[in-house]
Amino acid sequence: MAQADLPAVMKARSAGFARLWGYSVGFYGVWLAHIGRQTGLLERIAHRPVSVDELVSATKMHPPAVQAWCSAAIAYGLVSEKKDKKMYLKPEMKIMLLDRKNPDYLGGQFSYLALRSLEYGAFQDLFRLGRTREMSYTLGAIEQATDWDHYSFLTAIRRDKKMSRLLSQGCRLLDVGCGTGSLLAKMCAEYPKSSFVGIDPCDKAVAAARKIAKGKPIKIIKQAGESMVFENEFDIVYLGESLYAARDKQKVVSNCRHALEKGGTIAIVEGLLPESRLHGDDSRLIMGxxxxxxxxGYRFMTKKEVARLLAKFSRVRFKALGGSVYLVTAIK
Ligand SMILES: C[S@@+](CC[C@H](N)C(=O)[O-])C[C@H]1O[C@@H](n2cnc3c(N)ncnc32)[C@H](O)[C@@H]1O
Structure with a gap:
């Protein structure tokens, strides 16, 4: 929150105070966005301008809850209000909150944060007993967050002559840690001549991925990256926010190298920590x-650590996709 946005009584306080105050406001901003998406209220307002009463009668949702959400969403600038009291979404808000394919889409991130925070009661056990909690409890949260990665990767492929030519003509792609298979479904729709294999060790994710894969040239195998035994079978191996989760990262990368044909590309999408502690505001989200x-039970890697894992590959490139997320590519 900028100093100018603060109530007069707080303007006299320090910039540090303003920053901390903004963290409390941000907490509700995240929940307002998530609730608006989850309940479909944002979608309805985006569809056509609507008053609070019309929204209540159209949704049949609990009136005091809808009224509180609308009032707060207007105050937070998520939703705007016309003179006739009808609410609408500015085009920029529509993009940031609802347009999954847009690079400025933040809605998925908000939903990830809100859904993940439902697990945060478990921090007590982490700090007291060192007990970690598997992320398979929150597959829905992960899907919300990785959607942005998928569209960023698809955009990067379209700009990469070699990968887009291969995929358009028909090639084989392996997705290591494919989760619920939603990237594979997107790729299959865009590159119908290619065939895809996804592996993941998580039962729930594999079950969901198999449903998505049904009737498509997508094969899903329940397996960890450490135990795959593919040999010279793929043109592209993709790891989307999965390498950080592998217990033996070097083994996974080495298995990916075996899986690739000579000249094949490994493509890793991961959030990476800044090397130095003197990072700016850009890195604050990943730091938190x-x-x-x-x-x-995981930690983010740095660029140096990823480069070390890829020592046997050539032409290692890091491309910043935004929000501390990188696309790392290298050639076998
Ligand atoms: C954050 S999810 C990302 C899922 C998917 N790549 C996407 O972009 O939607 C991380 C995935 O890595 C999988 N994973 C964890 N350990 C793994 C390992 N050792 N080898 C392969 N995948 C692993 C998890 O089961 C989970 O589905």
Whole structure:
């Protein structure tokens, strides 16, 4: 929150105070966005301008809850209000809150944060007993967050002559840690001549991925990256926010190398920590998210660590996708 946005009584206080105050406001901003998405209220307001009463009667939801949400969403600038009291979404808000394919989409991130926070009662056990909590409890949260990664990866592929030519002509792609298979479904729709294999060790994720894969050229195998035994079978191996979760990362990367044909590409999408402690505001989200990862028994890697894992590959490239997320590519 900028100093200018603060009530007069707080303007006299320090910039540090303003920053901390903003954290409390941000907490509700995240929940307002998530509730608006989850209940479909944002979708309805985006569809056409509507008054609070019309929203209540159309949704049949609990009137005091809808009224409180509308009043807060207007105060927080998520939703705007016309003179006739009808609410609407500015085009920029529509993009940031609802447009999954847009690079400025933040809605999924808000929903991830809100859904993950439902697990945060477990921090007590982490700090007292060192007990971590598997992320498979929150597959829905992960799907919300990785949607953005998927569309960023698809955009990066379209700009990469070699990968887009291969996929358009028809090639084989392996997705290591494919989760619920939602990237594979998107890729299959865009590159119908290619065929896909997804592996994941999590039962729940594999069951969901198999449903998505039904009737498509997508094979799903329940397996960890450490135990795959593919040999020269793929043109592209993709790891989307999964390498951090592997217990033996070097083994996974080495298995990915075996799985690739000579000249094939490994593509890793991961959130990476800044190397130095002198990072700016850009890195603040990932710095905070370290707590979320610690709860799951994981930690973010740095660019140096990823480069070390890829020592046997050539042409290692890091492309910043935004929000501390990188696309790392390298050639076998
Ligand atoms: C954050 S999810 C990402 C899922 C998917 N790649 C996506 O982008 O939607 C991380 C996935 O990595 C999987 N995973 C964990 N350990 C793994 C391992 N050792 N090898 C392969 N996948 C693993 C998890 O089961 C989970 O589905």
């Amino acid at each position: 998210m370290q707590l979320d990862f610690a709860l799951q």
